[in-house]
Amino acid sequence: MKKVSISFTLNGNSVTAEVPETWTLLKTLREYFELTGAKEGCGVGECGACTVIMDGQAINSCLCPIPEVEGRSVDTIEGLAGEDGTLHPLQDAFLKNNGVQCGYCTSGMIMSSKALLDQKPDPTEEEIRTAIAGNFCRCTGYVQIVESVEMAAKELK
Amino acid sequence: MIDYDYLRPDNLEEALRLLKEYGPKAAIIAGGTDVMVKIRNTRKAPEVLVSIRGLNDLRYIDKAGDYRIGALTTHRMLEESDLVKTELSALYDGASKVGSVQVRNVATIGGNICNAAPSADTAGPLLVLDAVVFMEGPDGKRSVPITEFFTGTYRTVLKREEVLTEIRIPGEMEEFGSAYWKHSRRKAMNLPILGIAVSVKMDDQIISDVRIGLTVAAPTPVRAYKAEDFLKGRPLSDEALSEAGRIAASTECCSLRDSLRGEAWYRAEIIETYVPRMARLAAERISKRRSK
Ligand SMILES: Cc1cc2nc3c(=O)[nH]c(=O)nc-3n(C[C@H](O)[C@H](O)[C@H](O)COP(=O)(O)OP(=O)(O)OC[C@H]3O[C@@H](n4cnc5c(N)ncnc54)[C@H](O)[C@@H]3O)c2cc1C
Numbered sequence A: 001m002k003k004v005s006i007s008f009t010l011n012g013n014s015v016t017a018e019v020p021e022t023w024t025l026l027k028t029l030r031e032y033f034e035l036t037g038a039k040e041g042c043g044v045g046e047c048g049a050c051t052v053i054m055d056g057q058a059i060n061s062c063l064c065p066i067p068e069v070e071g072r073s074v075d076t077i078e079g080l081a082g083e084d085g086t087l088h089p090l091q092d093a094f095l096k097n098n099g100v101q102c103g104y105c106t107s108g109m110i111m112s113s114k115a116l117l118d119q120k121p122d123p124t125e126e127e128i129r130t131a132i133a134g135n136f137c138r139c140t141g142y143v144q145i146v147e148s149v150e151m152a153a154k155e156l157k
Numbered sequence B: 001m002i003d004y005d006y007l008r009p010d011n012l013e014e015a016l017r018l019l020k021e022y023g024p025k026a027a028i029i030a031g032g033t034d035v036m037v038k039i040r041n042t043r044k045a046p047e048v049l050v051s052i053r054g055l056n057d058l059r060y061i062d063k064a065g066d067y068r069i070g071a072l073t074t075h076r077m078l079e080e081s082d083l084v085k086t087e088l089s090a091l092y093d094g095a096s097k098v099g100s101v102q103v104r105n106v107a108t109i110g111g112n113i114c115n116a117a118p119s120a121d122t123a124g125p126l127l128v129l130d131a132v133v134f135m136e137g138p139d140g141k142r143s144v145p146i147t148e149f150f151t152g153t154y155r156t157v158l159k160r161e162e163v164l165t166e167i168r169i170p171g172e173m174e175e176f177g178s179a180y181w182k183h184s185r186r187k188a189m190n191l192p193i194l195g196i197a198v199s200v201k202m203d204d205q206i207i208s209d210v211r212i213g214l215t216v217a218a219p220t221p222v223r224a225y226k227a228e229d230f231l232k233g234r235p236l237s238d239e240a241l242s243e244a245g246r247i248a249a250s251t252e253c254c255s256l257r258d259s260l261r262g263e264a265w266y267r268a269e270i271i272e273t274y275v276p277r278m279a280r281l282a283a284e285r286i287s288k289r290r291s292k
């Protein structure tokens, strides 16, 4: 199978991946870079567990062919905490509000929420719900997740 | 094993040349939200994917006489455009309801209508906005009205070597108000059981012109011409709107079927209920815009 060499910015660092041309961004993150924060739930765009931010926009990395990442900038959950391990206000808020139970949806939830807060620092509850409508959580019932995002928005102000 | 070559031309000429060179072996990929899902679900892929995502010239929304929307415009761009929201409201209603933010950030309007699912959320709105579809291929450019674009479920008039480049909406549509209702079980991440789009032009309280578009009501998105003819020249009254709804739901306008997502009788009731509601919403929107 033909391999390609794809160069892009990953969590602020310039990287190059040498992977089969048919891989998705999700597979490349998990199997080439061994960044396993983004999860595969469905593999077809339905669940949001694989959400990452590309050039400022939340996307499903499971639907993104790796050649499309050439020259782009990708942010994953692994890039959120500070160098010294200080958690991002979103991570902190999810922990404090029980926005996490099994955790499978969490990195996707947080990346969708981050894309929202980067664009709209003061979102309404409706805007938060719209931003995470493509992120399924089978544990929490969403209330704590929405509260976590609200708390993080306050913290970030 | 899934295997394909992934080619990324950066202009239309190059894309057309590749499509011609690879012929039946090649398929176009834009946002990939239909293509990638299909490859994954069927475990089959074309030999060559020609990605048109790099054709940035095909990503625009503007109004110069007519409204012009590039094929690669994403649903997210449509939902964030004030021009679309205020003047092409039905298209805003449709685009903003496609999948999730993650999907709308990459999925394109061109891909939505080229894929030609009976449930495509921009199809109904484009039908009632008199959209014209522009294509370019080895034999040059051509265009067809959206009413002639869909030829069957997942089928269009587009030829294998052609690229859809633009969707144009006549400037006269600015005198219409429009609205689209996506009827589904959940608020998000769900395909419609039925889609109902209506556009109206009002002369005081009289409906001087009207379009009604239905999706998931027949093998292709359809206009309910008989119901439109009935409504033209009538007042925006409950009686007239209910009768139009009944005509739209009848076999004169569509061919409702039972399916997993909804039975035919239920679909008929939805049409009868929402044709009037969308007509009223469309009328309200145009009168609000007029009074500004
Ligand atoms: C989780 C999920 C939820 C979804 N929800 C909805 C929904 O609610 N409503 C809805 O309507 N759709 C929905 N879809 C379907 C899909 O997102 C839309 O149809 C989308 O607009 C397709 O655009 P794309 O750019 O991703 O197309 P692609 O997948 O890239 O292409 C689709 C088809 O069109 C062809 N094509 C694309 N662009 C062109 C062009 N310019 N010229 C010629 N041919 C072209 C391709 O060859 C392919 O056959 C959903 C998809 C997913 C994965």
Ligand code: FES
Residues within 6 Å of the ligand: A039, A040, A041, A042, A043, A044, A045, A046, A047, A048, A049, A050, A051, A060, A061, A062, A063
């Ligand atoms: S794994 Fe990508 S959306 Fe489910």
Ligand code: FES
Residues within 6 Å of the ligand: A099, A100, A101, A102, A103, A104, A105, A106, A136, A137, A138, A139, A140
């Ligand atoms: S915490 Fe388990 S799926 Fe969300």
